[in-house]
Amino acid sequence: MSIVVTGIGVVSALGPNAAAFRRGLLDGSNACALHEFERFDGSVVKAPAYMAVPAEPEGLIEPRKLRRMFRLARMSAVAARQALKHAELDPASLDSSRLGVVFGTSFGAMEPTQKFVDSWIDNGEAAASPLQFMNSVHGILASQIALDINATGVNLTCAQRDICFEAALDTAVNLLEARRADVLLVGGADEVTPMLHEFGSHTGQLVLDDVPGLDPWGTRRGVVPGDGAAVFVLERDDSPRRALARVAASRVGRHDQGGPNLAVELADAKPDLVTTNRDGGARCARLNDRQQAELGLHVPAVSHRGNFGTWPAAGSVQFAANVLMLSNGEFYTPLAGGRPVELKAKAPKTILHNAPSISGSHAAYVLVK
Helix, strand or coil: CCEEEEEEEEEECCECCHHHHHHHHHHCCCCCEEEEEECCCCCEEEEEEECCCCCCCCCCCCHHHHHCCCHHHHHHHHHHHHHHHHCCCCHHHCCHHHEEEEEECCCCCHHHHHHHHHHHHHHCHHHCCHHHHHHHCCCHHHHHHHHHHCCCCCEEEECCHHHHHHHHHHHHHHHHHCCCCCEEEEEEEECCCHHHHHHHHHCCCECCCCCCCCCCCCCCCCECEECEEEEEEEEECCCCCCCCEEEEEEEEEECCCCCCCHHHHCHHHCCCEEEECCCCCHHHCCCCHHHHHHHCCCCCEECCHHHHCECHHHHHHHHHHHHHHHHHCCCCCCEECCEECCCCCCCCCEEEEEEECCCCEEEEEEEEC
């Protein structure tokens, strides 16, 4: 049995929906720009970032629901509704107990978390805001989506650092194959907040110089941060809806404890493109010549994070790029330092995504046209 992607929704620095995201990739748009971040001492710094554009509900979500959603929840819920609309799937037509959500986020809702901590400091433990506490838990994004579409089935959140989306994808594939659900919304989202940016700056993780854009293959210390959300409709391959791409295989494991090389395990699929979550970390090295030889591959290895930025759940947006390349018969030239990478490649039919995490975990999946 294989699992198919039948709908896609994206809110990113390249645009408020999947169509705008695709245009940005086709045009080689560089979404990196200088943004202002307020520090705890009240000062303001300007630094490069790939901040997602405001989510446009486009009549997909009732205004009264939107008013109760913070920024990251709004991005996630809008992307979920976009995916359902793209799949031409009305959630009300389904058995709600067979409709579920599996979501990946590393940091969770940072904005409500800061508000909760501030209320604790300002008002004391007994008077800390219960609303902000409820919104601060990692599972709130999946819960907000489920509440919006009345999905009463499985509801899970994966928080495995920079493979949180890939872990959510693997979990969803297993649940569908086990027939624990008929339709799953699978997504990933993270956000950049002033507090998170200040912490990342103090620890030297973020680039503060005025740079033209992220270089996913660079060796300099620090990354250009970004944020956004991407959500997909996943179903078994007996779905009556058009398949955009097929998840032929998915794996999650460890690469720092003598575990198997998951990319090697999935290389039998003979991919004609390899994508990676490379973001500058030493343990996220791209496939080198030796690894390519192990895989028996002589194909490009790319990351599109130079187009839309890097953050833990950015694997969800890379998955969106991969699905769009397969479904539209296109190849999107990646950017490095704000410029197109000189690369000879054709539209792929099989994509292997290799995601070694800086945490020591490892994920990989194969997408087929």
